[in-house]
Amino acid sequence: MPDDFRIDPWGSSVLYDEDYERLIKEFGIQEVSFTDKEKMSTNRFFRRKIIFGHRDLDAIFKAIDNKKPWAVMSGIKPSGPFHLGTLTTALEIVEFQKMGAKAYYCIADIESYEDNGISYKDAEPDAVDNLADILALGLDPDPKKTYIWRQSEERIVKDVAFKVGRLVTQNMVNAIYGEKPFGLYLAALIQVGDIVLPQVLDGPQPTIVPVGIDQDPHLRLTRDLTRRYYKNFFVPGATYHKLLQGLDGSDKMAKRNPNSYFDFNESLESIEKKIKGAFTGGRKDKKEQEQLGGQPDICMIYKIEMYHFEEDDKKLEEIYKKCVSGQLMCGDHKNHCVEKVLKFIKEHRKKKEKLIDRARMLLNIE
Ligand code: SF4
Numbered sequence: 001m002p003d004d005f006r007i008d009p010w011g012s013s014v015l016y017d018e019d020y021e022r023l024i025k026e027f028g029i030q031e032v033s034f035t036d037k038e039k040m041s042t043n044r045f046f047r048r049k050i051i052f053g054h055r056d057l058d059a060i061f062k063a064i065d066n067k068k069p070w071a072v073m074s075g076i077k078p079s080g081p082f083h084l085g086t087l088t089t090a091l092e093i094v095e096f097q098k099m100g101a102k103a104y105y106c107i108a109d110i111e112s113y114e115d116n117g118i119s120y121k122d123a124e125p126d127a128v129d130n131l132a133d134i135l136a137l138g139l140d141p142d143p144k145k146t147y148i149w150r151q152s153e154e155r156i157v158k159d160v161a162f163k164v165g166r167l168v169t170q171n172m173v174n175a176i177y178g179e180k181p182f183g184l185y186l187a188a189l190i191q192v193g194d195i196v197l198p199q200v201l202d203g204p205q206p207t208i209v210p211v212g213i214d215q216d217p218h219l220r221l222t223r224d225l226t227r228r229y230y231k232n233f234f235v236p237g238a239t240y241h242k243l244l245q246g247l248d249g250s251d252k253m254a255k256r257n258p259n260s261y262f263d264f265n266e267s268l269e270s271i272e273k274k275i276k277g278a279f280t281g282g283r284k285d286k287k288e289q290e291q292l293g294g295q296p297d298i299c300m301i302y303k304i305e306m307y308h309f310e311e312d313d314k315k316l317e318e319i320y321k322k323c324v325s326g327q328l329m330c331g332d333h334k335n336h337c338v339e340k341v342l343k344f345i346k347e348h349r350k351k352k353e354k355l356i357d358r359a360r361m362l363l364n365i366e
Pocket residue numbers: 280281282294295296299300301302323324328329330331333334
């Protein structure tokens with residue numbers, strides 16, 4: 001990572017293991033401790049070290065212990081269907097809601113306009129589709145447990161952007177984001193509004209924002225502005241997960257490289273083909289695999305199972321052991337993985353179909 005390295009929340013930051021360590025040190029992210037993991041033992045992202053760092057998670061534990069309200073806030077940019085990356089954040093929100101948080105879920109249509117040029121109107125079908133996805137994954141839309149908004153329709157987030165905007169200088173945004181179109185700086189201020197919305201709406205309370213590490217610049221900006229403008233608020237915290245690399249072995253899942261990921265609306269045949277073509281840690285032939293064993297740590301089949309498609313820790317451990325000891329062959333493993341993924345996708349689609357109207361209603365979209 002070069003000295004002037006900046007993470008770009010709208011761009012294509014590629015991060016390696018040493019980058020995570022450096023980010024932890026340079027930006028004061030706290031490492032997930034053994035006790036954190038114990039307290040979060042129901043959450044596989046913590047157990048499996050996919051969530052590797054956080055800011056102010058302790059405030060959440062305190063709120064839980066003292067039976068005080070707390071919030072989980074996150075959202076989605078409505079610019080396409082759910083995929084493996086958005087799935088991670090969505091499941092984290094659902095998990096925190098199950099632990100007692102009120103969930104605040106934002107449809108970031110101002111951001112999809114500023115970043116991708118998609119009009120608010122054109123973003124509506126994806127907004128409905130994305131919301132139906134997270135409902136199918138288990139988000140409980142009961143208004144006591146969830147608040148959902150579209151940035152373009154939510155006065156609070158626009159007000160916050162103007163209020164904190166007077167504390168923001170060109171130097172600050174340049175240092176955090178580098179040189180960007182002005183609209184993206186505005187979208188960043190709207191995101192500050194999204195993150196403090198739970199406290200503006202329902203009073204001061206600890207808030208956790210589960211994100212991929214590439215979104216940390218928004219958290220740093222929000223934390224700084226919350227300290228300076230909303231002095232009676234809790235400074236919003238965050239959990240950080242590691243980003244999945246591309247299925248095909250490329251550095252990152254990216255839209256311009258369709259083999260690097262699959263989305264939830266893709267044909268089952270296409271998903272199967274991509275999984276079968278995924279990059280593995282396998283050896284050049286069967287004999288060598290039996291002698292040397294495979295390398296699950298660099299294998300995308302193992303990784304997508306670890307993130308999403310193998311719930312059972314014991315089974316996952318078994319897969320790992322069988323791979324490194326040369327008892328598992330990549331072809332067989334890929335076939336099993338295809339079965340698991342397609343089963344998940346089919347069940348998910350069935351649940352989601354029934355939730356489309358609910359999503360429309362929640363977003364007030366005809
Ligand atoms: S056997 Fe499975 S986990 Fe091991 S390298 Fe091959 S595909 Fe990956």
